[in-house]
Amino acid sequence: MVDPSHKGRVFPSYEFTIERGKLHEFLLAIGDENPAYLVDDPPLPPTFATVFAFWGGMNMENLLKQIGVEMWNVLHGEQEYETLAPLHIGDTMSGTARIADIYAKAGMNFVEIVTQYQNQNGVAVLNDRALIIVRG
């Protein structure tokens, strides 16, 4: 059982600056050849924010450890992104993750992690919501 008292907990912010090379690497990896991404000020692919978390140092493993959950024991149940404002290459994202909910259903525990991203001007640009299933 995941201790529900962790609900509402906020984790230290992390930063990631959007780089053109990282965008191209991501597009190659997913096999997306849309020429709209090759212009000077391109938009970003819908799931590019995955890069912010992993390369920005969010460290999901460490976050889960702090609420008593081991990485090997979890499944990624759901993922949601919500775009609030345009993102650009060169922008620095500041991400703050919080435990939005913890609940049990059908013998499993669920942890909802919501990460809000702001750009370097303090404008809210993106919401990231992950639902983690803890087995056993």
Added chain:
Amino acid sequence: MTVYFEDINVGDQLPELIKGPISDSQLVRYSGASGDFNPIHTVPKVAQMVGLDGVIAHGMLIMAFGGQLLTDWAGAGSMRQFKVRFSGMTKPTESLICRGQVTEKLEQNGEALARGKLTIKGTDDSLKLKGDFTVALPRR
């Protein structure tokens, strides 16, 4: 080809997107690109240790294919909201079929929006994920 808000209708199917076959090296590539180095996606020995019969694809790679389904249709940068529920694992050599459908047209905050739902399935019809989305479309 640009899709305009005026030209779409509730019930319209998005052009189907076929991705794959997924290769081991694509999983290595996606690990580096995304920064998700969980070895169950790249190291067969580790995958076997946790009871799998080989490496499995990152769920977020499959969601990225869904993202491409949306942007191939509505345009890059059109995504406003995109949510999926992961259902099944995907292994190297599998090909995937991404399908979507428009469920609602609306205008909000000065933008013309289309809402819809999507699925990604294997060629054996096994469900990998399903979800919903909102995209902004240009007006004529």
